[in-house]
Amino acid sequence: MREITIRDALREALREEMQRDKTVFLLGEDIGRYWGGAFGVTKGLAEEFGDERVRDTPISESAIIGVGVGAAITGMRPVAEIMFGDLSALAMDQICNQAAKIRYMFGGQAIVPLVVRTPFGAGVNIASHHSQSLEAWFMHTPGLYVAVPSTPFDAKGLLKTAIRGSNPVFFIEHKLLYPLKGMTPEEDYAVPLGVADIKREGSDVSVVATLYMVHKALTAAEQLNREGISVEVVDPRTLVPLDKKAIIKSVKKTGRLVVVSEDSKTAGVSAEIAATVAEEALDYLDAPIKRVAEPDTPIPFSPTLEKFVIPDEKSIIKAVKETISKT
Amino acid sequence: MVESVKLLEMYRQMLTIRFFEEKVFELYGQNLVPGTIHLYAGEEAVAVGVCANLRKDDYITSTHRGHGHCIAKGARLDKTMAEILGRKTGYCKGKGGSMHIADFSIGMLGATAVVGAGIPIAAGAGLSIKLRGTDQVVACFFGEGASNQGTFHEGINLAAVWSLPVVFVCENNLYAMGTRQSRVMAIENIADRAVAYGIPGVVVDGNDVLAVYEAAQVAVERARRGQGSTLIECKTYRQKGHSRFDPALYRPKEEVKTWMKKDPIMRLQTRLMEMGVVTEAEVQNMVQEVRRSVDEATKFALESPFPEPDEALDDVYSTIEGAVTK
Numbered sequence: 144m145r146e147i148t149i150r151d152a153l154r155e156a157l158r159e160e161m162q163r164d165k166t167v168f169l170l171g172e173d174i175g176r177y178w179g180g181a182f183g184v185t186k187g188l189a190e191e192f193g194d195e196r197v198r199d200t201p202i203s204e205s206a207i208i209g210v211g212v213g214a215a216i217t218g219m220r221p222v223a224e225i226m227f228g229d230l231s232a233l234a235m236d237q238i239c240n241q242a243a244k245i246r247y248m249f250g251g252q253a254i255v256p257l258v259v260r261t262p263f264g265a266g267v268n269i270a271s272h273h274s275q276s277l278e279a280w281f282m283h284t285p286g287l288y289v290a291v292p293s294t295p296f297d298a299k300g301l302l303k304t305a306i307r308g309s310n311p312v313f314f315i316e317h318k319l320l321y322p323l324k325g326m327t328p329e330e331d332y333a334v335p336l337g338v339a340d341i342k343r344e345g346s347d348v349s350v351v352a353t354l355y356m357v358h359k360a361l362t363a364a365e366q367l368n369r370e371g372i373s374v375e376v377v378d379p380r381t382l383v384p385l386d387k388k389a390i391i392k393s394v395k396k397t398g399r400l401v402v403v404s405e406d407s408k409t410a411g412v413s414a415e416i417a418a419t420v421a422e423e424a425l426d427y428l429d430a431p432i433k434r435v436a437e438p439d440t441p442i443p444f445s446p447t448l449e450k451f452v453i454p455d456e457k458s459i460i461k462a463v464k465e466t467i468s469k470t
Numbered sequence: 471m472v473e474s475v476k477l478l479e480m481y482r483q484m485l486t487i488r489f490f491e492e493k494v495f496e497l498y499g500q501n502l503v504p505g506t507i508h509l510y511a512g513e514e515a516v517a518v519g520v521c522a523n524l525r526k527d528d529y530i531t532s533t534h535r536g537h538g539h540c541i542a543k544g545a546r547l548d549k550t551m552a553e554i555l556g557r558k559t560g561y562c563k564g565k566g567g568s569m570h571i572a573d574f575s576i577g578m579l580g581a582t583a584v585v586g587a588g589i590p591i592a593a594g595a596g597l598s599i600k601l602r603g604t605d606q607v608v609a610c611f612f613g614e615g616a617s618n619q620g621t622f623h624e625g626i627n628l629a630a631v632w633s634l635p636v637v638f639v640c641e642n643n644l645y646a647m648g649t650r651q652s653r654v655m656a657i658e659n660i661a662d663r664a665v666a667y668g669i670p671g672v673v674v675d676g677n678d679v680l681a682v683y684e685a686a687q688v689a690v691e692r693a694r695r696g697q698g699s700t701l702i703e704c705k706t707y708r709q710k711g712h713s714r715f716d717p718a719l720y721r722p723k724e725e726v727k728t729w730m731k732k733d734p735i736m737r738l739q740t741r742l743m744e745m746g747v748v749t750e751a752e753v754q755n756m757v758q759e760v761r762r763s764v765d766e767a768t769k770f771a772l773e774s775p776f777p778e779p780d781e782a783l784d785d786v787y788s789t790i791e792g793a794v795t796k
Contacts, residue, residue, distance in 0.1 A: 168601060195601065201631070206590040206624035213594020216579060217529065219601060221594075236621075240584050241591060249572040249580050250562030251785035285786050309788040 144328050150321040152295035153184045153260075156302035157222065159331065161192050164220060167306055168196040170207055171224030171260075175199040181226045182262060182321050204230050208237035208259060215257040216245060220306055225261040227273045228315065235280075242311040243286030254309035258302070262318040264355055264405060265442045265453050274442035274449075276406035278353075281313040282382050282415060288312040288336055289382040293357035295325040297380050300334030307333070317354040317405075337384030341393070345375035348463045349393040351416055352403040353379060356435075356454060360403055363459040374463060382412060390416065391424045398429035399466040403459055408436035433462040472680060474747045480522050480679050481742060482756060484514040484735045487538045489764045490547060494537070494554060494568075497768070498714055504556045507568050510538030512677075512709035515734035516641050517542035519682025520609050520702075523690040529577040529595045529608040531588035534569040535641075535708075536581035539611050544576045547767035557774035564777040565785065577606075585646075586619030588612060589638070593625045596634030596699075607693045608636045609686075614703075615646025617660045626701065630667040635693035637686060640703045641676065647712045648720045661703035669699045676704025677734040680741075707732070 147155070161167045169185060175197050179186030189197035200207050204225055211221040225231050231238060238259060246253050265274035281289045288310055292298035298316070305312035342357055343364050352360040357378045364374035377393050379386055394400050400420055404412035413434040420432060435454045443449055491511045497503050510517070513535075521530065521542035532539040540550050545561070553560025554568045561571050572580030579595060582588045592610030599606045616622055617640060629636045640660045644651055657663070664671025672689070674681045682704055689700035707729035711718035718726075742748045748756075 166601075198632075201624070201627060203624035203628060205621055206593065206628045209587070209590020209621060209625060210594035210597055210628060213531075213579070213591035213596070214598040214601070215594070216574075216591075217595045217598040219598045236584055236587055237590065241582060241587055245580065246788060247785050248562060248566040248570040249574070250560070250565045251788075252562070252572055252574045253580070254788045254790065288787075309790045 144326045146324045147295055147327050148321065149292070149295045149298045149316070149323050150182065150184055152299035152327050153302055153316065154186065154188065156299045156306070157185065157188060158191065160303060160306045161188070161196065166218060167220045167222065168198065169222050169224065170198040170200050170210065172200055172202055172207070172226050174224050180224060182318060184260070184321070185224070204233035205237055208234040208242065211257045211259070212237060212242050212245065212255065215255045216253045220256045222258040222260060222306060225259060228261040228263040228277055229272050229275050231259070231261055231277065238281070238287070238313065239284040243284045247286055255311045256309050257311045258305045258314050259311070260314045260316060262316045264317040264319055265449055266319050268444060268446055268449060270444040271441040276404070276437070278315060278382055278404070278406050279411045279415070282412070286311065287383060290314045290336065290380070291353040291382055292316070292380060293320065293354050293378055295323070295327045297334055297340065299327055300332055301336070301380065303333045304336055308336070315354065319355050323358070334380065336381045337386055339377055339379045339386035339389035341375060341389070342378045343374065343376040345373040345397065347373045347397055348399040348401060348466055349375045349377055349390070349397045350401045350403060350459065350463065351377045351379065351390055353382065353412065354405060356403040356405055359454065359456050360459055363456040363463065366456065367460060367463055372463065372467065385416070385419070387419055387423065390420060394420055394424050395427045398427060400428065401433045401435060401459065401462045401466060403435040403454055405437060405454060407439045408434060409439050411436055430466040433466055435459055435462050472683060474745070476522065477738070477742060477747060480518050480683070481738050482760060483518045483542055484679065484738065485757065485760045486547070486763065487514045487517070487541050488735055489760050490541060490551070491537060493764050493768055495710070497555070502772070503554060503568070505567055506713045507554070508535040508713050509708070509710045510535055512729070512733070513641055513643060513706045514538055515679035515682050516639065516676045516704045516706055517611065519679045520637070520639050520686040522683055523686045524607065524609060526576055528606050529579050529592070531579050531592040531595070531608070531610045532581035533585070533588065533612055534581065534583040535613070536569070536571060539581070540571050540573065540578055543578045545571070545573045545578055547763060548770040551767045551771035552774050555771045556776060557771055558777040558781070559770070559774040563781065586612060586616035586621040589616065589621045589625035590628070592636050592638070593629040593634055596629055596636040597632060599635055600632070605694050606635065607690050609639055610636055611639050611641060613646065614640055614642040614644070614651055614660050615649070617663060618654060626667050626669070626699065629699040630669045633696070633698035635696065636699045637689040637693055638699060638701045639686070640701065641706055642703055643706050643708045645712070645721065648716070650720070659703060661701055664701040669701060671701045671703070673703045673705065676706030677732045677737065679734055679738050
């Protein structure tokens with residue numbers, strides 16, 4: 144184990160899988176030798192594996208994913224990069240109608256081992272078309288898996304699992320987390336899909352959070368701990384499949400639930416998790432579930448506006464305290 | 471010159487598609503076909519002329535009007551009919567229906583009902599061929615309406631710049647549902663668009679199976695040699711409406727009449743008889759034989775059970791995890 148960034152962890156996963164399996168190849172806009180990806184994840188890979196396996200594409204999101212689908216159903220394991228998650232809207236048909244449904248509508252004849260990597264998240268003042276968190280679009284599409292790693296360990300392990308699997312995986316990276324460092328094994332390992340990780344143990348309130356919100360929840364938990372409130376932080380790591388068992392187990396222990404997600408509140412990640420607990424573990428709750436999410440607005444540009452809409456530690460602390468005062 | 475054995479085989483396939491579609495129409499009239507149908511009758515020469523150049527390990531992608539593509543690529547009639555009737559024994563176990571038939575064992579990569587969506591997927595299969603280093607070829611079928619989708623531009627541009635072994639086959643039947651081509655395009659030939667991608671574009675009489683065969687032969691050989699993609703536009707006409715409820719009143723009667731006279735099967739039949747390849751009696755024998763095979767497929771489909779309701783939950787995800795090909 145050594146400390147590396149999420150950016151490096153992702154690159155290691157790609158490199159190791161490309162070395163291991165020659166059917167793995169990458170495609171996307173400016174991922175090759177001239178740029179190495181807008182966030183630098185694929186830097187150096189074109190030099191190492193050649194332009195044939197690290198393919199720069201035209202600005203054609205629909206074709207990037209469509210080509211990925213066609214290659215995946217004929218024996219390859221493509222990893223497609225969409226430069227910003229917002230741009231996945233341009234490829235929605237290929238992701239949600241083609242990749243996600245091909246196996247099912249053809250009666251299980253095909254496997255679609257396609258990984259679509261893309262960054263989500265706000266916080267760097269790049270406004271409405273480069274900042275969204277659209278997890279719910281993909282959670283709502285049966286046939287896709289949705290990964291949401293928050294640490295280098297999870298990022299590398301989940302990406303390896305995604306590439307080795309036989310289903311399409313929408314692999315979400317948070318653009319603020321690329322430089323985040325964490326202990327990551329050098330030897331081969333994989334993180335299974337659908338297994339949550341308890342990022343901090345606690346006994347009073349369960350906070351379920353994903354991506355960058357995991358780290359805000361951990362900061363909030365630290366602060367609350369000083370005030371005598373013990374918070375458990377549960378990171379689902381994948382939204383599909385969702386580790387309901389782990390979430391419910393934590394709720395049974397604490398009796399209180401706060402769900403924190405960076406996407407907008409209506410019909411979002413937090414809604415799904417809250418509904419799951421309400422449906423399957425209501426009797427264990429000592430207080431109403433609280434949700435901390437973005438208000439239902441596009442992401443604004445100006446720093447004061449943007450800061451206002453992104454959930455922060457303060458709003459998490461407030462929500463946790465509310466679940467306690469309600470008991 | 472195309473060998474007479476090949477000509478006869480193409481004739482038999484065209485007949486098969488025609489009789490198959492007639493049977494589907496008949497079954498629909500008896501309320502035995504759930505949902506909708508888009509018949510290929512009248513366009514048989516396109517699928518047959520193109521697929522006659524393909525090997526079993528070559529790929530095709532198809533559309534909502536896909537029964538003809540399946541049959542021409544070698545799909546079984548019984549499993550195709552069973553799928554159209556929503557039966558468990560169908561190609562897709564009743565999950566896909568008329569608009570989503572696939573047979574991966576013969577390189578039929580499936581029909582998509584989103585107009586134009588198969589174009590980048592075909593390019594992806596072409597990229598896969600290139601990366602795996604085989605000499606397979608992909609034929610990608612779509613209508614003239616699809617050529618107005620962004621996927622047409624994105625997919626063909628990529629196939630062209632990466633020199634992928636894909637033959638793009640535009641079945642121009644003049645109408646996108648009820649919208650005549652001239653109302654939505656300022657050009658007459660879709661093949662002209664090939665210039666924009668730097669690949670050859672060819673216009674052929676899509677109701678002349680030999681013309682289609684020869685154009686496809688050049689394109690397929692070119693693709694197999696690693697020289698890249700071609701766009702072939704086949705001018706054709708659907709003899710029925712767009713889908714099952716469409717009486718196609720938007721088409722002038724004279725136009726329909728003219729195209730009915732250009733029926734691709736009658737044209738080939740006349741030619742074969744003139745060439746002395748077949749006699750009237752041999753034609754009649756083949757007609758009987760093909761009808762029998764369609765009837766047998768229909769019997770199989772009608773006798774097949776519907777899927778159990780909870781089979782709706784199967785095959786959303788593959789359970790083969792970590793399937794790794796070295």
